Amino acid sequence: MTVGTEHELIDRWIITWAHARGLETSTVDGWPLVHVRSRTRETELICTDPGLEAFAELFTHIEGDERAMLTVIADDASPYAELALPPGVRVDRDDETLMATTFRPIEVPPLESRFTSRWDIEDHRARYFVEAGDRVAAEGTIGILGEDATFDAVETTPAFQRRGLGRHVMATLTAYALESGARRGVLAASAQGRLLYESLGWDAELDMLSLMGAVDSD
Structure with a gap:
């Protein structure tokens, strides 16, 4: 680069x-x-x-x-x-690694019946939650500015890891980005998150x- x-x-x-x-x-x-x-x-x-x-x-x-x-x-x-x-x-x-991608549609994995989802949308960002009863199992935030989007605070609660919730959150946020007119994404990834993002087509840049x-x- x-x-x-x-x-x-x-x-x-x-x-x-x-x-x-x-x-x-x-x-x-x-x-x-x-x-x-x-x-x-x-x-x-x-x-x-x-x-x-x-x-x-x-x-x-x-x-x-x-x-x-x-x-x-x-x-x-x-x-x-x-x-x-x-x-x-x-x-x-x-x-941490700064990662980037050009968005493409990603199939959103369905949630198990025990989980529900909800959105909290504001002018400058949208937060997506996956919940198990009154507990947040996974969540992620996306901010969109023109054709650019950043993913922020994508996390899965330890008790609910290894159930595909991180992939579900990322795919759902990607769909939201595309619907909102964004075409490229950038995020700061932890070592653990990097593996998931790479599997979804993100590139490690810096x-x-x-x-x-x-x-x-x-």
């Missing part, structure tokens, strides 16, 4: 993800800062293969702040993972490495 294409894909992901969650973005040292304001983090600073020295200089933006994340996206993130970290910075996620600020215990 060329540098220009890398930036274009990452921009599409950030813009569509921020739109889906209704997030504000700003800029720090020329890189996008997403104001996530979630349970796991307040902000996420995202850079595209800036080089080891420039990446290390960005540590100051998260050092000692347990609510601040710094993410680098690159063809190969392993050199960044080998950098020595100051006491106030820790590795948070080192197994490595992702995320660091968090940490309180120095010394």
Whole structure:
């Protein structure tokens, strides 16, 4: 993937993800800062293969702040993972992948009779739930902006894993995307999720490495 294409894909992901969650973005040292304001983090600073020295200089933006994340996206993130970290910075996620696809219809696997489904649709996103009684068994969110769509927080509750619910959720969200006029998708996948997405035609494009600020215990 060329540098220009890398930036274009990452921009599409950030813009569509921020739109889906209704997030504000700003800029720090020329890189996008997403104001996530979630349970796991307040902000996420995202850079595209800036080089080891420039990446290390960005540590100051998260050092000692347990609510601040710094993410680098690159063809190969392993050199960044080998950098020595100051006491106030820790590795948070080192197994994520930015993935992309051109949508095509996917057969939606039927649900077992014990499960029911429902939608929660807002202007900027749609959330799909599979439930077993009063428990959420699986869920996923899709945000659509023009021809682009991002999938977010696709999860299966551990007690309901290995029942094909993740595939059902992804196929259902894909159908929604196509009906809404989207033609291409992008998402950040965990190592576990990547296997499912690849089986549905998604391509692994770029490595992702995320660091968090940490309180120095010394």
